[in-house]
Amino acid sequence: MKNGTGMLLGTIAVIFLVFAGAASCEKTQALPQRGGEPADLVMNACTACHDTKRICDRLGKTDRDAWTRIVTEMVGKGASVAQEDIPRVAGYLADLQPGSPPVCK
Template sequence: MTLRKTRYALAGCAMAGIFALAGMAGASDIGQTVKQACSRCHSPKRVCLTVGVKNDAAWKATVARMVQKGAQLPADRIDAASAYLAGLAPGTGTVCE
């Protein structure tokens, strides 16, 4: 492999790593956002009891209802929050800490 090809390969790997880390940070951020929004009214235990039980549609309905009742979550984050909650295994995630 030539030096030029090696440099391109290394640059490609570095970019892939940056994108992977950015994706992980996004998941972490929504988890923290959800925890803050839910914990204003609910204990972590209450939210954690339904993690791994509800699907995305059920979480979307729940999160939208909580936002209507005053939860501090921007409306454009409802889909991300419900997808995050639906993707958790029972008893896991930032909301269960």
């Protein structure tokens, strides 16, 4: 009886930890990362669905307005960039030289 109770408490503790871990993970994924360096935002948010080749192909050929449209479209598809960070990401990509690290290694 004593052992049974211990097992049960142990099991509950394990279940709790697993759920707590899963919940905090989900939270991190659901919330767009705010602030930080635009390079980190791009490397984190823009590599979830495709690699950076699509981005690198456009460096030096795409102005800030066009990047704003593209990034806004990608956010619409699910990219984790906060609305307030779109202008910074677009400006960063517009100024980035073709082939620049870390986006294009």
